[in-house]
Amino acid sequence: MSAEPAIVIRRLSFTYPDGIPALRDVSLDVARGETVGIVGANGAGKSTLLLHLNGLLRGTGTVRVAGIEVDGNNLREVRRAVGLVFQDPEDQLFTPTVYDDVAFGPLNLRTPLHEVDARVKRALVLVGMAGFEARSAHHLSFGEKKRVALATVLSCGPEIIALDEPTSTLDPAGREGLIRALAALPGTKLIATHDLEMVLDVCGRAVVLSGGRVAADGPAAALLGDRELMERNGLRVPVSLRARG
Amino acid sequence: MCYYAINSNTNPRRGERGIAIRHSFIDRYADCDGPLQRVDPRVKLIAALVAVVLIVTTPNAAWPSFAAYALLAGGLLAVSRLPLRFVCARLMAAAPFVILIAGFIPFMAAGAHAPGAPWFHPSREGLALFLGVVVKSLLSIVCLVILTSTTRFDRLLGGAESMGCPRLVAMILSFMYRYAFLITDDLMRMARAKEARGPERRPWRDLAALSSMVGVLFVRSYERAERVYLAMCARGFDGTVIPRRPLALAPRDLACLAAAVACFAAGRFAGGIR
Numbered sequence: 001m002s003a004e005p006a007i008v009i010r011r012l013s014f015t016y017p018d019g020i021p022a023l024r025d026v027s028l029d030v031a032r033g034e035t036v037g038i039v040g041a042n043g044a045g046k047s048t049l050l051l052h053l054n055g056l057l058r059g060t061g062t063v064r065v066a067g068i069e070v071d072g073n074n075l076r077e078v079r080r081a082v083g084l085v086f087q088d089p090e091d092q093l094f095t096p097t098v099y100d101d102v103a104f105g106p107l108n109l110r111t112p113l114h115e116v117d118a119r120v121k122r123a124l125v126l127v128g129m130a131g132f133e134a135r136s137a138h139h140l141s142f143g144e145k146k147r148v149a150l151a152t153v154l155s156c157g158p159e160i161i162a163l164d165e166p167t168s169t170l171d172p173a174g175r176e177g178l179i180r181a182l183a184a185l186p187g188t189k190l191i192a193t194h195d196l197e198m199v200l201d202v203c204g205r206a207v208v209l210s211g212g213r214v215a216a217d218g219p220a221a222a223l224l225g226d227r228e229l230m231e232r233n234g235l236r237v238p239v240s241l242r243a244r245g
Numbered sequence: 246m247c248y249y250a251i252n253s254n255t256n257p258r259r260g261e262r263g264i265a266i267r268h269s270f271i272d273r274y275a276d277c278d279g280p281l282q283r284v285d286p287r288v289k290l291i292a293a294l295v296a297v298v299l300i301v302t303t304p305n306a307a308w309p310s311f312a313a314y315a316l317l318a319g320g321l322l323a324v325s326r327l328p329l330r331f332v333c334a335r336l337m338a339a340a341p342f343v344i345l346i347a348g349f350i351p352f353m354a355a356g357a358h359a360p361g362a363p364w365f366h367p368s369r370e371g372l373a374l375f376l377g378v379v380v381k382s383l384l385s386i387v388c389l390v391i392l393t394s395t396t397r398f399d400r401l402l403g404g405a406e407s408m409g410c411p412r413l414v415a416m417i418l419s420f421m422y423r424y425a426f427l428i429t430d431d432l433m434r435m436a437r438a439k440e441a442r443g444p445e446r447r448p449w450r451d452l453a454a455l456s457s458m459v460g461v462l463f464v465r466s467y468e469r470a471e472r473v474y475l476a477m478c479a480r481g482f483d484g485t486v487i488p489r490r491p492l493a494l495a496p497r498d499l500a501c502l503a504a505a506v507a508c509f510a511a512g513r514f515a516g517g518i519r
Contacts, residue, residue, distance in 0.1 A: 056475050076481055084479040090427055091472040096399035096419050108481035134276075134397075138426050156480060 004067050006032045006160050006188035007053065013212075014048055014059030022048040023059060024212040030188060032159075037199030037220055038192040040209035041234030046192035047087070049209070050162045053190070054082040066159045080109050083153025087165040089145035093137035098129070098148050101137065105156035123155035124148075127181045143174025147181060160188045167195045196224050196238040208233050275397040279326040285498040286396050286404030292505035293392040297385045299513040305377030311384065313512030318387045325395050335390045336383065343382040350375040398422050403492055412486040424469070431462055 007030035014023040022045045038046045051057040055070045055078050063070040066081035086092045093101045102120045124130045127147040167175045199220050206220040210233040225241040303310045351371035406415040435458045
């Protein structure tokens with residue numbers, strides 16, 4: 001394994017076509033195996049940052065993932081290395097069955113057919129959804145859809161998993177199930193979220209984004225417990241830290 | 246057991262009054278453990294195609310053939326585990342189109358006119374033709390209802406694909422099937438929100454609201470399409486459509502196909518070779 005961090009971002013800036021700057025001079029390193037929570041108010045640039053990791057958006061500056069520089073010529077390798085889980089599972093589950101959705105990535109990555117079955121099975125077991133292969137996404141609960149959406153990227157065997165708001169609109173049981181699944185996953189994880197309690201549970205480190213810039217970067221408990229920092233960036237100290245006082 | 250039966254308490258269905266976020270699925274009985282449900286989708290596709298071709302090429306006055314087809318369709322319905330009410334509802338959905346198209350036949354066909362009021366002056370040949378067309382259409386629709394209701398939509402697409410349907414077309418149809426429900430949900434949610442803000446009984450106002458809803462739905466669907474495309478690209482989609490694992494055909498499936506084709510062919514020539 002090379003010593004290079006899993007993610008290296010240098011001076012990344014991106015402006016949407018309507019002129020709204022979403023990222024400004026973002027620099028970030030994420031070590032291999034690290035789990036990092038990206039937090040920030042709405043419009044802080046969290047989702048935009050994740051979309052840069054596997055080349056769906058390309059701004060100015062450099063992005064390197066798993067030792068590969070993200071550019072237009074190596075997108076297949078980049079997308080094999082980075083699995084992106086979208087906020088709305090309805091966008092990610094677009095085929096008639098759970099099996100087809102989970103097999104979609106490996107097939108596109110030209111995985112041999114006999115290996116696709118094994119990958120699908122393994123990914124569904126990892127998220128606790130084994131036995132749901134023949135079901136249609138439309139027949140699943142929202143929590144189940146979220147877990148299957150996670151399985152759709154796990155089946156590609158990515159080194160890095162980037163998740164956009166994984167616990168949003170989940171009920172407490174669904175949230176707990178997803179957090180358990182996330183905590184058990186190996187590899188490097190980057191989680192963009194408003195769920196600060198989840199960041200405390202799952203992530204050792206947090207990065208606060210504000211107005212497209214990195215406002216703070218450090219141990220999750222220390223950062224999220226800093227009331228002034230949180231309020232300055234449109235966030236609030238999580239209830240569990242407030243209770244600790 | 247049917248998946249539908251397990252989830253009957255949560256199954257979407259439109260309420261008697263008001264607007265609930267509910268709708269039905271065309272293949273809701275495809276997961277029942279019935280003999281027709283177990284047959285390979287390609288066999289059912291070919292058998293349905295053969296049946297429809299034989300039915301529509303049957304001469305109009307060949308009533309023994311129609312009776313034979315009806316018996317066959319009845320037998321298939323009996324083993325399909327489809328509720329009669331469900332099949333009738335599907336037939337009723339298609340019937341207006343048949344009547345609308347066939348309704349002009351009695352007045353346009355040449356021949357002696359049947360007795361009737363001055364404003365109702367159909368020809369005898371036209372009436373016979375009309376009756377033949379309606380019976381053939383309904384028999385064909387029953388065959389297609391049995392096909393689509395006893396086969397999961399993804400298996401139907403898989404079957405069509407392995408018989409030469411382009412993968413891209415199958416993929417577009419699968420998207421349509423997947424997102425039709427979401428779009429219907431969106432529309433019903435908007436209709437419910439509109440009703441919650443005060444029921445509007447003036448039809449032109451309802452029409453104006455409906456047209457704005459359709460506009461909003463179009464924009465939302467367009468945006469969703471972009472997000473879905475991003476999700477596809479994120480999992481390595483580069484425009485090349487990768488074929489799925491081919492289906493395996495069992496000897497039992499071939500026997501079913503041979504039996505179905507033989508029975509419908511026998512029905513076609515039940516009244517003699519014409």
